[in-house]
Amino acid sequence: MSSGKVLLGVLAGIAAGALVGTLLAPEKGSDTRKKLLSKGxxxxxxxxDQFNELLGSLKNKFEEKSEEAQEAYGKGKTKFNEAKNEFKNSMAEL
Structure with missing residues (x-):
């Protein structure tokens, strides 16, 4: 299970527990509503904050993989051009 799902589950559990605890507390309704809004x-x-942190992490990973892909493309292109030139040279010698 991914850490994002675990974190979301924990936050949902905390929110549900706080909601039930607040609803069962012996206070005036207006005070309870204010507390619920505040906690919400x-x-x-x-x-x-967690979502923004997750987006930042995903953005960093995407940028890293993009750079790796560009490097691999550049290396592959260089090898292809070398092989093409080598083939042309060997054909010219015939």
Whole structure:
């Protein structure tokens, strides 16, 4: 299981636990709603931060693989051109 899925599951569990705990607490409804909104905002901010971190990580990996692909392409092109020139030279000698 990927770490992203595990993290999302943990965050969902924490949010569900906080929601149930807040709903069962003996307080006024308006106080409970304020707490829920506050906690919801906190969790949303945390999820946004985690999502941005994940996007940054994916972007870095994509850039690394893109650079590797460009290097491989350049090496392959060079070898192809060398082989083509070698073939042309051997044909010219015939």
């Amino acid at each position: 905002d906190d969790y949303l901010d945390e999820i946004k």
